[in-house]
Amino acid sequence: MERRVVFGGWVCPAILLLPQMAVTLVFFFWPAGQAAFQSLLRGDAFGLTTHFAGIENFADLVADPNYLGSFGITAFFSLSVAVLALAPGLLLAVMADRVVRGAAVYKTVLLMPYAIAPAIAGVLWMFLFNPGIGVLAAALRRIGVDWNYLLDAPQAMLLVILAAAWKQVSYNFLFFLAGLQAIPPSLIEASAIDGATPRRRFWTIVFPLLAPTSFFLLVVNIVYAFFDTFGVIHNVTQGGPGQATEILVYKVWYDGVVGLDLGGSAAQSVILMAIVIGLTAVQFRFIERRVHYA
C-alpha cells in the first residue's frame, strides 16, 4: 500500500530517520556482522591469537553431542511450553467469553502474569517446589512422590516448563479472547437455531475461525520459549541437573560468557539467527494468507 499524497525533499526524512538508523547500525548490524565473522574464527586457549577457521566451528557443533542434545531439549521444552500455555489460554478465553457477571475481574486477574518477568515467575515456582521448604514439594512428598528437581532431570524439565507456561497463558488468553469477540454473533445464533449443541458450535464454527489466531500464537509461543525463558532456566536450574534443561539460548550464554569460547558461541548465535528468521518467515507467509481471508 502506498500513499498518493506525500511530502518532497530528502533532508527532512534523513533527519527523521537518523536516530533510528544510527541505533540500528551500531547495536544491530555491527554485532550481527561481528557474530557472523566471529563464527568463522578460532582463538587459542589463551586468547592471544586467532585464525580463520572457516566452517570449523559449525562442524564442531554438529559433531558435538551436547549441542545436538541441547537442540532436542529446546524442541521438547518449546513445544511443551507452547501447548501448556495455549490450551489453558483457549479454555479460559472460551469461558470468559460466556460469562457476563465478574468478567472484568477474571480478565484483570488472568492478565497479571503477563506483567511478571519470566525470571521472577521462575523464582516463584522454584519456591513452591523447593525440595527443602516448598509448599507443593511437601505436598508431593506426602502423596509419595520423591520430589527433588535438583537431582531428577524430568522433574527439573517439568518445573521450568510449568514456570515458563504459567506466565505465557495470559498472553494467549488475551489473544484468544480478542479472536472470540471478533466472531459475529449472528453465525453462532444461526447454528443455535439449527439446533447445534454448544460443543458442536465450538468445534464447527468457533474453532476454525480461531485457527489463524492459534497459528500466530503457536509461533509467538515458540519464539518466547526459545529466547525469553533464559531467566527461568538461569534462576531455576542453571541448565541442570547435568545438561538436562540447557536450552540453546542458555548454552550460547554459557559457552560465551562462562566458557569463553567466543567462536563456538558466535556460531551458535548464527544458527539461532537462522532459526528465528525461519520462524519469522513462516509467520509472514501466514500473515499474508490471513490478509486474503479478511
Added chain:
Amino acid sequence: MMVSAPRSAILPHAVLILGTVLVLFPIFVAFVAASDELPDILQAPMSLWPGGHFIANSVEALVSGTVKTSGEPVWSMLLNSLVMALGVAAGKIAISLPSAYAVVFFRFPLRRLCFWAIFVTLMLPVEVRIMPTYKIAADLSLINSYSGLILPLIASATATLLFRQFFMTIPDELIEAAKIDGAGPWRFLVDTVIPLSKTNIAALFVILFIFGWNQYLWPLLVTDTPKMTTIVIGMRQMIGNGDTQTEWQLVMATALLAILPPVAVVVLMQRWFVKGLVESEK
C-alpha cells in the same frame, strides 16, 4: 440471548475460578513468605496463613537489602529498573515515531532500503547476538551505564511497524488540507500526526515499559556493580548459590516489590495495553 441458557453459567465460572486460583497461588505463597520470619519458612512445610511481618520485611529489603547482595538496598534496584524501563519505552517511541513518519509520508532515494534495514531487526532479539553486542557496548564504554542498559534494547522495529501501520490509515485529505493551509512536514507532524497517535503512543508505552522492566539477560551482562543492578537481577543474587542460608522472607518481599510496578501498569492501563498488544502483533 437464546444461546446462553442460565444453567451453562456454572461451568464457565468454575473454570475461571480455577484459572484465577492457579494464577494467584504462587503470588499468594510469595506474600505469605514475605510476611513470615525466616524460621517460620524453614520449618517445612510453612503455614499458608500470612504472618505479621510483611511491612517489616519489605522495609528491611527496601532499606538494607540482604547480606548476599552486599547490602545493596532494594530501593536503588527499583530505581535502576525504573530508569531502564522508562528509558526503553521513551527512547524507542522517540526514535521510531519519526522514522515511521519519514517512511510513510516522504518519497526519497533509498526509502525502501531504510525501511528494510529497520524491518529486519524485528527478527533478531538481543538474546541471539549477546556476545558481539556486549563487545560493542564495552568498546563504547557503556558497561555499567544506563545508556548501555537501554540503547541496545531500543534497536528493534516493533514500534516502527506499529506507527507505520497506523500512519497508513491517516487519510490523504488531511495532508492535502495541511498543504493548502501552507503547513510543511514538521507542522503536519506536530499538529496533526502526533495528536492523532496519542492512543497508540500510550499503548506502546505500556508494552515497552513492561518489556524494559522485565529484561534479564542483557542487564546480567552489561552491569556488574551492585550500584547498577536492576531488581530482576538483584533478586537472583539474593538467592545465592547455597553457601549460606537464603533469606527467603526478604527474597519474596523483593519479588513482590519487583512485580508490583509492571502489574500496576497493566491493571491500571488495561484498556490501552490490550488494544496496543493485540494491534502491534498483527
